[in-house]
Amino acid sequence: MNHLLIIGAGGLGQMMKEVALSIGYEQVFFLDDAAKGTDIIGKCCDYLAMREKFDTAVAALGDNDMRLYWTEKLMEADYHVPSLIHPSAVVSPSASISEGSFILQRAVVNTSTCIEHAVLVNSGAIIDHNSYIERGAHVGLGSIVKANCRVTSLKKIEAGNVVFPTRRKIDGADSRMLEDALYAFGFGLTCSYVKPFGAGHINETYAVYMPSEQGDELSYVLQRVNTNVFNDPAGVMDNIFGVTEFMRTAIRKEGGNPDRETLSYIKTKNGRNYFEDEKGQPWRCYNYIPDSVCYQEVERPEQFYQSAYSFGHFLKQLGNYPVDSLNETIPDFHNTVKRFAAFEQAYQRDIQNRVDSCRDECDFVLKRKADCGILIQQQERGVLPLRVTHNDTKLNNILFDAETGKGLCIIDLDTIMPGLAANDFGDSIRFGASTAAEDEKNLDLVHFDIELYRLYVKGYLDATKDVLTQEELESLPWGARLMTLECGTRFLTDYLQGDTYFKTAYPEHNLVRARTQFRLVEEMEKEFEGMKQIVREYFI
Structure with a gap:
C-alpha cells in the first residue's frame, strides 16, 4: 500500500499531506494529540501500535526539537522515513537529503549540499552549494544560506535572513580553492596549517597538519589533480578507490596492516570520491602514512x-x-x-x-x-x-x-x-x-x-x-x-x-x-x- 502516516496534523502536517499526495502517495493519515478528524487515527504515542499497518511515516512538527525527536523515534521503530520534496522545489542531483526532511514549494537546494534528517527547508528558501544543514534545523521562508555554510542542529533561520559562511584563517592556505578543498574534506575548522609537499611533476600536492597531544602532526595529503593530464578525474578516482579497497582485503589475508600497506583515500563530507572547486578542478585526499x-x-x-x-x-x-x-x-x-x-x-x-x-x-x-x-x-x-x-x-x-x-x-x-x-x-x-x-x-x-x-x-x-x-x-x-x-x-x-x-x-x-x-x-x-x-x- 502506498500510504503515509504523519505525526502532527497542524499546519506543517497539512502542508506535508498535500506534498505527499502530489508526489504519488494514495492516502495520508495522522497521529496527533489534540486535533480531531476522520484522517486522525490516534495519538502520537500510538506510533508503535501503528507499525503493523504502516511501514512509512514522517514527523511534520513545526517545533525543531519535536520534529527531530519524533523523526528519530520513527527511525528507531524501523519505519521507512522518507524525505518529502515538493514538485516545484529545485534540488541538485548531487545534493544529499536525509530521512524525514522536507523541501517545500520553490525552495532551491544547490550542488553538493548535505541536509541531515528532520530538516525543514521552507517555501522559497535557497541553500547554495556545498553547505551542510544539520539535523532538526529549519531554514525559514525565503531565507538564503550562502555557499559553504554550516547550519547547526536545531537552529532556526528566520524568514528572509541571509546566512554567510564563516571561516577561520588557515596558515598556508593561500588560495580560495585550497581553502575550499580543506573544508570539503572536513579539515577547515581543525587543521593547523598546510604546506606544499613532495616532488611530483604532475599534481599540486599539500601536506595537511592537524593538532595532536604531541603538537602539530602531518596527518593527510591533499592533491589538486592536473586535468590537463588526467581529464577523467572521476574515472581516476573510481580506479583508485576500487584498487585500494581491494588491496585492503588482500593485505588482511596476508596478515598485513592495510592502514600502512596501501593508501587510504578519504571521501568528502558529502561522500564523494573527490571535491571539485569553483574552477572545476578536482581535489582528493588520503591519510599520510607515518614512519615512512x-x-x-x-x-x-x-x-x-x-x-x-x-x-x-x-x-x-x-x-x-x-x-x-x-x-x-x-x-x-x-x-x-x-x-x-x-x-x-x-x-x-x-x-x-x-x-x-x-x-x-x-x-x-x-x-x-x-x-x-x-x-x-x-x-x-x-x-x-x-x-x-x-x-x-x-x-x-x-x-x-x-x-x-x-x-x-x-x-x-x-x-x-x-x-x-x-x-x-x-x-x-x-x-x-x-x-x-x-x-x-x-x-x-x-x-x-x-x-x-x-x-x-x-x-x-x-x-x-x-x-x-x-x-x-x-x-x-x-x-x-x-x-x-x-x-x-x-x-x-x-x-x-x-x-x-x-x-x-x-x-x-x-x-x-x-x-x-x-x-x-x-x-x-x-x-x-x-x-x-x-x-x-x-x-x-
Whole structure:
C-alpha cells in the first residue's frame, strides 16, 4: 500500500499531506494529540501500535526539537522515513537529503549540499552549494544560506535572513580553492596549517597538519589533480578507490596492516570520491602514512631490490582484480606505437620552432620506429595478457618503512590501468638502474647499471615468477628498453610542443630529460643479450 502516516496534523502536517499526495502517495493519515478528524487515527504515542499497518511515516512538527525527536523515534521503530520534496522545489542531483526532511514549494537546494534528517527547508528558501544543514534545523521562508555554510542542529533561520559562511584563517592556505578543498574534506575548522609537499611533476600536492597531544602532526595529503593530464578525474578516482579497497582485503589475508600497506583515500563530507572547486578542478585526499620514507634515487642497492619486490608484489596482489572494470583514464598511455606517432606529428609540425635545437635527438627516435611495436604487437595477438598495472613505477612512488627499510606501500596511483607487466618492470629499470638523475645535464655521468638491473630482476621475480607467464618473463628486457625509449620520446615530444605536459624548471628541461633517456637506451641496446640472460637465470 502506498500510504503515509504523519505525526502532527497542524499546519506543517497539512502542508506535508498535500506534498505527499502530489508526489504519488494514495492516502495520508495522522497521529496527533489534540486535533480531531476522520484522517486522525490516534495519538502520537500510538506510533508503535501503528507499525503493523504502516511501514512509512514522517514527523511534520513545526517545533525543531519535536520534529527531530519524533523523526528519530520513527527511525528507531524501523519505519521507512522518507524525505518529502515538493514538485516545484529545485534540488541538485548531487545534493544529499536525509530521512524525514522536507523541501517545500520553490525552495532551491544547490550542488553538493548535505541536509541531515528532520530538516525543514521552507517555501522559497535557497541553500547554495556545498553547505551542510544539520539535523532538526529549519531554514525559514525565503531565507538564503550562502555557499559553504554550516547550519547547526536545531537552529532556526528566520524568514528572509541571509546566512554567510564563516571561516577561520588557515596558515598556508593561500588560495580560495585550497581553502575550499580543506573544508570539503572536513579539515577547515581543525587543521593547523598546510604546506606544499613532495616532488611530483604532475599534481599540486599539500601536506595537511592537524593538532595532536604531541603538537602539530602531518596527518593527510591533499592533491589538486592536473586535468590537463588526467581529464577523467572521476574515472581516476573510481580506479583508485576500487584498487585500494581491494588491496585492503588482500593485505588482511596476508596478515598485513592495510592502514600502512596501501593508501587510504578519504571521501568528502558529502561522500564523494573527490571535491571539485569553483574552477572545476578536482581535489582528493588520503591519510599520510607515518614512519615512512620516500627516496628520489637509489642510495643503497637493497632499496632497489625492495622496490622491485614491492611493485612485483603489488601486481601479484591484484592478480584477481577484474582488470576489465578499470577505466583507461589515459588512453594508450604505454602504447609506444602511438607515442611514436605523437612525436612524429610534433616533429613535422614544429610549432615552437625547436627542431633545429634537437635534430640529433629526433633522429635517434626516428631510427627506432620498428622497435616501438614489439610489445604492442604481442599484446594485440594475445601473447601478453593485460594486468592491473601501476604505469609509473619509479622508486619515489614507493614508501619504505623507516625502521626496517623494507618496501611498505605503493603510492601515486593516478595511472592504475590495464597494462603489461613488462611496462611496469621497464619503467622501474629506466628510472632506477641509471647512475644519474633523470635531468642530469652531463651525459658522461649517465649510464645503465647492469648490476642494478640484475638486482631488480631478482626482486621482481621473487615476487612474481609464479604468476607471470613464460612470454611475460621473456618480455621484461624489452620492457626496460622500450619504456626508456618511450619516456625519452615523451619528454622530447613535450619539448617540441612547448612543455605543456611535464613541469619544467627551465626552457630546455624536457630536452635534457630526453637526452638522459636516450643515453640509457643506447647502453641497454649494447647490453641487451646480457639483460635477457639475467632474466633467464632467475626464472629457470
